[in-house]
Amino acid sequence: MSEKSVHYTNKVTSYVRSKEAKKFVAEELHYHLEQETKGLKDAGLSEQDAEEKAIQQMGSAERLGQDMNKLHRPRVDWVMIGMIMFISLMGILPTLNVSNELYNNADYFTRKIIYLILGATITIAFMFFDYRRLRSLRWVIFAFTTFILLALTLFPNTILNGAAYFRVAGLTVDSTTAVTAFVLCLVIFLGDANAKFWRILPVFAITLYALMIIPDITAVFVYTVTVTVLLWFRFKRKRKYILWGYLGAALFMGLMVTNAQPYQLERIYAFVNPEKYSDTSGYTYLRNEELLEQGGWFGENGGTESIMAPHTDFAFTTITYNYGWVAGGLLIIIGLFIMVRMIRKIKTIKDPFGQVIIIGGVTLFSTQFLYNIGMMTGLLPITGMFLPFISYGLNPTLQTSIMMGLFLSVYRRKDFVASREIGGWNKI
Template sequence: MENINNRIRSVFDKIDYLLLFCMILLFIISLFAIYSASGQYSADPTFFLIRQTVWFCIGLVAMFFILFLEYEHYRALAIPMYIAGVLSLLFVDLFGVSNKGSQRWIAIGGIEIQPSEFVKLILIIMLATAVYKITEKYKTTSKRDLYILISIFILSIIPFYFIFAQPDLGTALVTIAIAATILLVSGISFTYILLIGLAVILFLLLLTWLFIYQPDIFNMLFKEHQLTRIYGWLQPEFYAGSFGYQLSGARLGIGSGGLFGNGFQNGFIAQSGRVPEIHTDFIFTVIGEEFGFLGASVLLLIYFVLIYRMIIIAINCKDRFGMYIIAGVIGLFTFQIFQNIGMTIGMMPITGLTLPFISYGGSSLLTSMIAVGVVLNVHIHTKEYMFGDKQP
């Protein structure tokens, strides 16, 4: 019993409390935003609030258990978890619950779970494991770089395909962001990174050319649900009465917030129902309209501190495997924050992507909290070596 108490004390002594505080602060902000946005969806404005709080408590329990399993054991679990994750996506494809043109959920006991949310974290652990093992086995730079590229591509393309087919463009793009971030810190040759970057730019230019000059071919690349969002993003004024209705309302609401906002529950756009799914994908509209530029800036500042602490933990990590994991989590959060806020103000295409810790959604919140738990785990169990790093 004494050993258990000592271990618990040791874990809590090493926790990065600033990172944990940022997460809790974001959740508190989300409660205000979700409560304010709930009136248009339910006669009981506390309905979503209570459910989100329950998921947060579940997330805290999950984080607590994660902290006591040293992250080095993740390598042994990576392949079984990856297989289970891919099978869950296949199950969604065959038997999943459909809603508003997408088939992304599994119904379990009256609760809808979105497996793709958890697959993001599984992919991070799988890619980190693969890159770590390759760097340990192959010391020749050219062979090592080639194997890293092939492994990351194959391991990422499988979940990307299933998620993109749901269709869920936002989460599919997150898998690319995760893979790209881990690739950047893998130590791969800059030449490969430059070539991949040029390939991405050429691909985007090709899509732009097809959109302008070959719209029929462009439309064949995406499903109808995705096309409506793309056209609503590129031409929101033209499609303000249909595809661009959501974006037009969001931009109007955020713009009307001004410097100080219109006040809690006083946002006309947020309270009128002019922005569908405002409590999930477009929750930033509530913050921008009701708390203004200052409120939005505070939110971004908290996110900045959250990511900054993760970067510091990654830099101080003495183990490459732990660094790869944290890099993947940083890529996940950074892309989701940028994409969600960007799509709300019209800078990025509209995708069904939540704002971490803020948007309503059990699967999203639980995944984000587990991701933070994994980062804290790496921080807590990072070992100090007398002669420097563990690896040469």
């Protein structure tokens, strides 16, 4: 690049305020000048004349710099941030109705506030973090994911409700941590334009097997759905193999059901007909339905009914019972708006890696959110599915914060991808 081109580029970028955008504009301008100069040289002009004419065709450096400053600047999705703040604050409500007597004065309210502050800090940090740097950190993240896999499958030091946990220095590594790490790791590898379908499958199989060993059926379901959607959109030409694979999995699950133990079959029957099993597995369904009905439109004022896991899996029931279907319905609407907004923004992202991140994030969020609402309203079997933004816990908070922070990071830099970088997937 000659001194004249460098001078022109520096003058253009001097009008661009954002450091990230400045670098992007300089690279893009250099690329276009190089391509235009090459075309003019092929047309018969000397290298010096071709370069001068290419610069002239680009126009005034001042005007171009001002236009680039308007076009290429960090974007902040204030609408999404507003919805995240609102639904996160709604997550405080369940902790206000936890019985201190039943939960040993654990002060979940104070802890929830701490988690909210931590979650907000992580979300903001990831928003300012350049998501493209994840590529250079892929092996660090892979090593961390491997550590989680080994810790949960080979060295669990706590067993709770049959599921394995790894606890050290007050921190808990569980299935939620594993799903977050596994999805993030796969997203990074799938974001590579040279990613191969048959190389991704073994990674998926190993991590899925680890979740099955823990064991945590809820985590297996969430992880499987998320990865399936990622593979479906990432490898369009391999969709028939995905369909055949899940057909085989469905047949295998059918065989598993035929060999299920009586108590396992009872849980399935209780979901279909809870009245028949009202004294055993069906009680939870009937009790939850009763609490939702008692809540009415505006909640049971001074309600004293006890709710199982009121601040975690049944947080939606807690909100609806105490504050009514007005609050519960508002929570559902905001959750749906978050999903729709994330999906709509995929089309505005030019970077395939950024698209993969949003697809993975919205699938992870939607699967958990919709399933939790579905099981609380009696549409789906009750499992240990937490409600994003609402359910209490450090690991759910970390997962949601990282997911939303990465979305905001991608959106912030949606105009920072050169056109020559687009279309890496078209060859797949």
